[in-house]
Structure formats: C-alpha cells, structure tokens
Amino acid sequence: MKIALDAMGGDHGSKVTVKAAVDAVNQYDIELILTGNHSKIIEILNQYEYPKEKIEIIHCEEVIENEDKPVAAIRKKKNSSMVVALNLVKEGKADAIISAGNTGALLAGGLLILGRIKGIDRPALAPVFPTHKGISVLIDGGANSDCKPRNFVEFGIMGSIYAEKVLGIKKPKVCLVNIGIEEGKGNDITQKAYKACKNAPFNFHGNVEARDIPTGYTDVIVCDGFTGNVILKLTEGVAASIFKILKEELTKNPVRKIGALILKSGLKGFKKRFDYTEYGGAPFLGVKGALIKAHGSSDEKAIKNAIGQAKTVIENNIVEDITYEIKKLGADILE
Amino acid sequence: MKIALDAMGGDHGSKVTVKAAVDAVNQYDIELILTGNHSKIIEILNQYEYPKEKIEIIHCEEVIENEDKPVAAIRKKKNSSMVVALNLVKEGKADAIISAGNTGALLAGGLLILGRIKGIDRPALAPVFPTHKGISVLIDGGANSDCKPRNFVEFGIMGSIYAEKVLGIKKPKVCLVNIGIEEGKGNDITQKAYKACKNAPFNFHGNVEARDIPTGYTDVIVCDGFTGNVILKLTEGVAASIFKILKEELTKNPVRKIGALILKSGLKGFKKRFDYTEYGGAPFLGVKGALIKAHGSSDEKAIKNAIGQAKTVIENNIVEDITYEIKKLGADILE
Incomplete structure (x- = not known):
C-alpha cells in the first residue's frame, strides 16, 4: 500500500510532515511517497532511523500557499507538492493522498484532478x-x-x-x-x-x-x-x-x-x-480516490494519525463502497 | 412603570413566576400585572411579604401549552395568560410583557397583536x-x-x-x-x-x-x-x-x-x-412594544432578571429608537 503525503502542506511545513512520515512507516505496514523540496526533506529524514525503502521522495519546485486562490493554484502550479501528490493517486501510483495545506485548493484539486464518483453531485x-x-x-x-x-x-x-x-x-x-x-x-x-x-x-x-x-x-x-x-x-x-x-x-x-x-x-x-x-484528518468523500485533509495546524501526531486513517480508508474500500451504493440508488431519489 | 408578566408560562409555571414577581417588586421601582389563574397566584403570593399595591392580578381561564400550534393558539385562546398580557401592552395598560411560555406562540403573538414597527420586515x-x-x-x-x-x-x-x-x-x-x-x-x-x-x-x-x-x-x-x-x-x-x-x-x-x-x-x-x-431573557426586537422571551426552564432568578431587563428596555426607549432609526434609512438600503 502506497500513500502520497504533501510534505510541504500545513502551518509547520516539512519539519512536521517528514517526522510524521518517519513515525508512520515505523508503526504501520505502508510505503510513503513524499512530494516537496527534495533537499529539505532529505535533511530532516537524515535525522531519524527508519526503513529507507519505505519512503520515496518526489521533488517539486512549487508550493501552494494558504493565500493562493484554490482553482487558479491547482491549474497553474502543476509542479506543486499538492498537485503532484494528487496526480499520483489519479495515475494509480498511490492509493491515497494526505495534505495539511490550503483546504480550498485541496478540495478543488480533488474535484479537478481525481474527479467525482459517478452519481455524486x-x-x-x-x-x-x-x-x-x-x-x-x-x-x-x-x-x-x-x-x-x-x-x-x-x-x-x-x-x-x-x-x-x-x-x-x-x-x-x-x-x-x-x-x-x-x-x-x-x-x-x-x-x-x-x-x-x-x-x-x-x-x-x-x-x-x-x-x-x-x-x-x-x-x-x-x-x-x-x-x-x-x-x-x-x-x-x-x-x-x-x-x-x-x-x-x-x-x-x-x-x-x-x-x-x-x-x-x-x-x-x-x-x-x-x-x-x-x-487524524477529514476525508473528502465522493471523489475517485482516498483524500484526507489534515488540519492546517497539525502536529506530528495528527499527521501520523491521518496516515493511519488513510490506511483504514484504503483497506476498507470506502471509495468502492460509495461508488457501489450510489449506483444502486434509483435516479428518482437523487432528483 | 407597569410590566405584564405571563404568570402561567414556563416549565415550572406560576410557582416560579410569582415568586420572581415578589422578588422583583421588592427590588425594583416597578408595578407588575400578573395574568393567569387568580386562585393559584394568590395562594403563592400569600406566602410572601411585598408591597401589595405593586402587584395586580388579571384572571385568565386559559393557558397556551408548549404543544399548541403557535398561530392557532394566539387566535383561539383569547383568554389565555399570554394573549391577555400581550393585549395589555397593545392597549397601553402595560409598558412591557414577559413570558417564559411557548416561544413560537409568543413570537406569533408579538407579530399579530403588537404588530411590526413600520419599516421592519x-x-x-x-x-x-x-x-x-x-x-x-x-x-x-x-x-x-x-x-x-x-x-x-x-x-x-x-x-x-x-x-x-x-x-x-x-x-x-x-x-x-x-x-x-x-x-x-x-x-x-x-x-x-x-x-x-x-x-x-x-x-x-x-x-x-x-x-x-x-x-x-x-x-x-x-x-x-x-x-x-x-x-x-x-x-x-x-x-x-x-x-x-x-x-x-x-x-x-x-x-x-x-x-x-x-x-x-x-x-x-x-x-x-x-x-x-x-x-434574563431575549427581547423580541422590531415589534411595537417591549417583549421579553424568558427561557422555558427559567428559575426565579432568571425571571426576576428578565423583569429588570424589561425595565431597562423601557427606560431606554428601545422601541422608539428602533422606530426612529428605521425611519431615517433610505428605502433603497432595505431592498
């Protein structure tokens, strides 16, 4: 199981997300892909002990800031840690994405990049x-x-x-x-x-x-x-x-x-x-992929718990279950 | 200054409202008119010391219950403690009304009996x-x-x-x-x-x-x-x-x-x-008269404080001030 983590998101940035990633791979049977500034991430990773093969880094030049306009940021900052992480899920290279970054942008990204489950308005x-x-x-x-x-x-x-x-x-x-x-x-x-x-x-x-x-x-x-x-x-x-x-x-x-x-x-x-x-965080339900929004002010424990939460969402096929239940519904009830 | 108190309203009924009335006339320079069951009110009043000339009782046969439909109750129960108290304000015989009874009925009564201040929608x-x-x-x-x-x-x-x-x-x-x-x-x-x-x-x-x-x-x-x-x-x-x-x-x-x-x-x-x-309670602002809704579960202190609050509303001409401020407004801002 692979989970993408936007390492640059959140009020405390990579300092908190990278430590949380280390704690998560030490505790759970998962692999993580961290998206963000490679040298910053490596610098923090090097301070800790963890199974090296369980954390991969994808370097991204850009970061979506809290002040950015959601839709414009998703469209323009193609190489941001958030957009790259969302694309990993879309392309099937990761099973879930977690970000503590700009809420509006993450939800817009969920809609624009992952897309809605058929039948979910x-x-x-x-x-x-x-x-x-x-x-x-x-x-x-x-x-x-x-x-x-x-x-x-x-x-x-x-x-x-x-x-x-x-x-x-x-x-x-x-x-x-x-x-x-x-x-x-x-x-x-x-x-x-x-x-x-x-x-x-x-x-x-x-x-x-x-x-x-x-x-x-x-x-x-x-x-x-x-x-x-x-x-x-x-x-x-x-x-x-x-x-x-x-x-x-x-x-x-x-x-x-x-x-x-x-x-x-x-x-x-x-x-x-x-x-x-x-x-942990709040799942954004109804999009085609497991997406967890962590609180902007999350500390290491909150991010680590959000990673554990993403694992549970994946293991229990939440996205598939929603797709199935909505499909079963008569069209009339959704008018 | 005369204040009408619906003596039958509230979860605890006259036991609480009458004692609050006694405390209020002992504390404030006001006169009270209690509306409700005369013998019940007298029975409770007789247990306390207070200046007799400061509390008047108007006997009412009916009570609006919490389960009653608001508008229907106001229209049909003409001799209820709440409707009689509202009419005292409408007719200028009291300067304010307080009730801890059915909220919907009291608001409906405020609109139907007292009426809206001109310009207040x-x-x-x-x-x-x-x-x-x-x-x-x-x-x-x-x-x-x-x-x-x-x-x-x-x-x-x-x-x-x-x-x-x-x-x-x-x-x-x-x-x-x-x-x-x-x-x-x-x-x-x-x-x-x-x-x-x-x-x-x-x-x-x-x-x-x-x-x-x-x-x-x-x-x-x-x-x-x-x-x-x-x-x-x-x-x-x-x-x-x-x-x-x-x-x-x-x-x-x-x-x-x-x-x-x-x-x-x-x-x-x-x-x-x-x-x-x-x-105390919550004033219902925008009607032609001082109307205070006390919490249904009010105790003696809450009702007594609502009476003190009504006194402040009257002394400070709140109803007149709202009437004046709304009149000053250009019609355009209220479209």
Whole structure:
C-alpha cells in the first residue's frame, strides 16, 4: 500500500510532515511517497532511523500557499507538492493522498484532478466530531455552502459508509441538523432535505438539535457545508474559551493552585478527550480516490494519525463502497 | 412603570413566576400585572411579604401549552395568560410583557397583536451571548429561518441599539457570521447580506468566524435565525458536555476528589460565568412594544432578571429608537 503525503502542506511545513512520515512507516505496514523540496526533506529524514525503502521522495519546485486562490493554484502550479501528490493517486501510483495545506485548493484539486464518483453531485468533507459517548462523523464540514436536497442524501450515504467501515459503528444512526426535532421544522432547504432523506437507504432518525450533537445522540451529523463549518468552528471556540476561563479560575490564588496540581492528571485526561490530533484528518468523500485533509495546524501526531486513517480508508474500500451504493440508488431519489 | 408578566408560562409555571414577581417588586421601582389563574397566584403570593399595591392580578381561564400550534393558539385562546398580557401592552395598560411560555406562540403573538414597527420586515430574537470578554448580543436567535439580505440590515440596526442602550457597549462592533473572514466567502445569502451591511448605518466590521464568537470578537453577532439557533443550542450543548466530562475526570478517585474540594469555589465561579439565568431573557426586537422571551426552564432568578431587563428596555426607549432609526434609512438600503 502506497500513500502520497504533501510534505510541504500545513502551518509547520516539512519539519512536521517528514517526522510524521518517519513515525508512520515505523508503526504501520505502508510505503510513503513524499512530494516537496527534495533537499529539505532529505535533511530532516537524515535525522531519524527508519526503513529507507519505505519512503520515496518526489521533488517539486512549487508550493501552494494558504493565500493562493484554490482553482487558479491547482491549474497553474502543476509542479506543486499538492498537485503532484494528487496526480499520483489519479495515475494509480498511490492509493491515497494526505495534505495539511490550503483546504480550498485541496478540495478543488480533488474535484479537478481525481474527479467525482459517478452519481455524486457534491463530494463533502467528513471530519469526526468528539462526543460524550465517543465519536460521530459530521458531513458536510465545509465543502458546499449551498446545497440541493439530493446532496443531503449523498452526505447521509457517504457518512454512513465511513462511520461503519472506518469508525466501526454498526448501522450508524443518521440525523439532519435542524432547529427542532419535528418534521416540518427549519428553513426551506432543511425541510426539503428531510423529505429526501426519509426515503434514502440509510438509518435516518430525523432531526437533531445542535444541543444534542455533543452528547453523541447521532452517529452521522448531516448538514450543509455552511452549517457544518459553523458547528466545527464554534465547538472549537467554545471549548477553547472554557479551557481558558477554567485555567483563570483555577490559578487565581495559591490554595487553588494546589488543588489544580492535585488534579493535573484529571485535567489532562479532560483535555485529551477534546484533542483533534487524536483523530487524524477529514476525508473528502465522493471523489475517485482516498483524500484526507489534515488540519492546517497539525502536529506530528495528527499527521501520523491521518496516515493511519488513510490506511483504514484504503483497506476498507470506502471509495468502492460509495461508488457501489450510489449506483444502486434509483435516479428518482437523487432528483 | 407597569410590566405584564405571563404568570402561567414556563416549565415550572406560576410557582416560579410569582415568586420572581415578589422578588422583583421588592427590588425594583416597578408595578407588575400578573395574568393567569387568580386562585393559584394568590395562594403563592400569600406566602410572601411585598408591597401589595405593586402587584395586580388579571384572571385568565386559559393557558397556551408548549404543544399548541403557535398561530392557532394566539387566535383561539383569547383568554389565555399570554394573549391577555400581550393585549395589555397593545392597549397601553402595560409598558412591557414577559413570558417564559411557548416561544413560537409568543413570537406569533408579538407579530399579530403588537404588530411590526413600520419599516421592519422581520422582527428578531436577540439573546445575549456570554463571551470571554463579557457579553455580546446575537440576532436573530431563531425567529426567522430564511432571511432576505435586508433582514440582516434590520438585525444589525436593532442589535446595535440594544447593545448600546441595554448592555452599555459604546459604538458596538457588528459582524456577520460566516465561514471565512474575507468578503465573498460563504453561502449565497450571506454574500448578499455582506453587501447590504456594508452600506448600513452601524459599525460593520465584516465577517466573524464561529470560532471567534466566544472570544467576544464582536459585540453584535448577526445571522439568520437558523444559524443563530444552531449557535445558541450548540454552545449550550458543548458547555454541558464539557462540564459533565470535567466532573467525571475530577471525581475518578479519592485524591482527585480532594483536589476538586479545594477547587470548589473556583469551579463554581467557572460555572457561573456560563449561567444564562444571570442575563434574563431575549427581547423580541422590531415589534411595537417591549417583549421579553424568558427561557422555558427559567428559575426565579432568571425571571426576576428578565423583569429588570424589561425595565431597562423601557427606560431606554428601545422601541422608539428602533422606530426612529428605521425611519431615517433610505428605502433603497432595505431592498
């Protein structure tokens, strides 16, 4: 199994991705192809011990920056680490691609270079969402701001396959994010999406209110990309704000500091349960190939976990399963 | 100053509202009119000391239940505690109305009985949002699931007036909730709303990403009612989930329990900063009258604070200010 890693992507660049690559080949039975600046990559690789035959480097002159316009960058920077890695998957030379680079460009590259699975109108980002019970998958995490009703059906199908095959949830429960649980609630598009999902081939349980998402009420959280992005970023913001206030309150005076010291391991365990680096990245489901978007601020562990995640996606034939399930659908349900 | 209180509304009914009324007349220089079941109200009132002349009771046979259909309930239950209280404001016999009852019915009642301020297309709910810096106001909190661009301008104007006059924030900063900060980001309606807000008569600072809402980045958080409702409920859900996990981690063993005991006051202070009961209720801005929706699960303190909030809304002529500001606007900005 070969996985392409955009070694130049992410806020920390090759320093983090190359170390993650080393850790990954030491831990998993995989081979990696790193795309990016050859001398930079070699310099970092030489600092570590690993099976040399398991990491290949393809030199690329260019890098897609966070400021680049997505579609233009994919079209013009043909020799960038991201475009070269995407082409490896397209040409069958790699089984998956991982990048922590420019999200818009990576999604545009997925659409333009890998292409959509036949029958899928809108591929979508499917990050995991840590809940009180364990983890759920949210789809769409931000790829499609405006959606048609049929897109919600696609999201439900792809999210169910991912939740079952990669997260190991049997017959995952699928709910639509809405502002009330009864049918007929919500804005125009959500009401239409509800109707479309009622006849869809997944375990649809109606609406979920946002307050019940963190409890783990549903395994697959279906929504348009605008709502999904708001949910992900707000959760991150609320958690960060709570941790900050907690720290302020627990270090206000010497007595409290002693209490906080006693609770150090407890507070650490608490924080770990919200640590996105545990979960790798977000797959971009619906394109012809396994594509994982890692968080821009990923550290070594996050990238290494994203590589492990790509391995699971490949081993469980997620792309083939989505292709098969969409093909089975009657054309009517996708109108 | 006279304030009408729907004594039958809320999950806890008259037990909580009547006690809150007693506390309010003991604390504030106001008079209250309680609408609801006379004998039930008297029975509770008799348990407390308060200036008798400051609380009047108007007996009502009916109650609007949470399960009732909003518009139908307002039209049919003419002698319900909620409808009678709304009519007191319409007829000038009370200066404000507060209810913790059926939200949909109360908003429908606001529109049907009080009516919209001339020039306001969509009145909106404006709850406060506790942030790291203090408090912001979010508008719309859930009254309008689908919005036109002009509605966002109305929300910005009304939110600014409320933030300045009631929350005491000078020249409040207004931002549009979006999935990126640059102009041109987001779904179709948000892009159009951005253009409309650029020329609006408030301190518009562009987009705010959901992750920055809890930091207090903006004083007025403008969004459609669907997004606003998701933001409010998700914040509630994430905070509840974090408190639950924190409690689990901090009571896992005897040593940690000792640490938690030392930190008791710190943890209490921490929780208090997220306590919605401190902030009263959410005004329904844009109708001809001061209308406060209190949370269904409000306790005595929350209702009492909502009464204090109504007093501030009246004293600062919020309804008159909104009427004046909307009138000043050119018709073109509201197209």
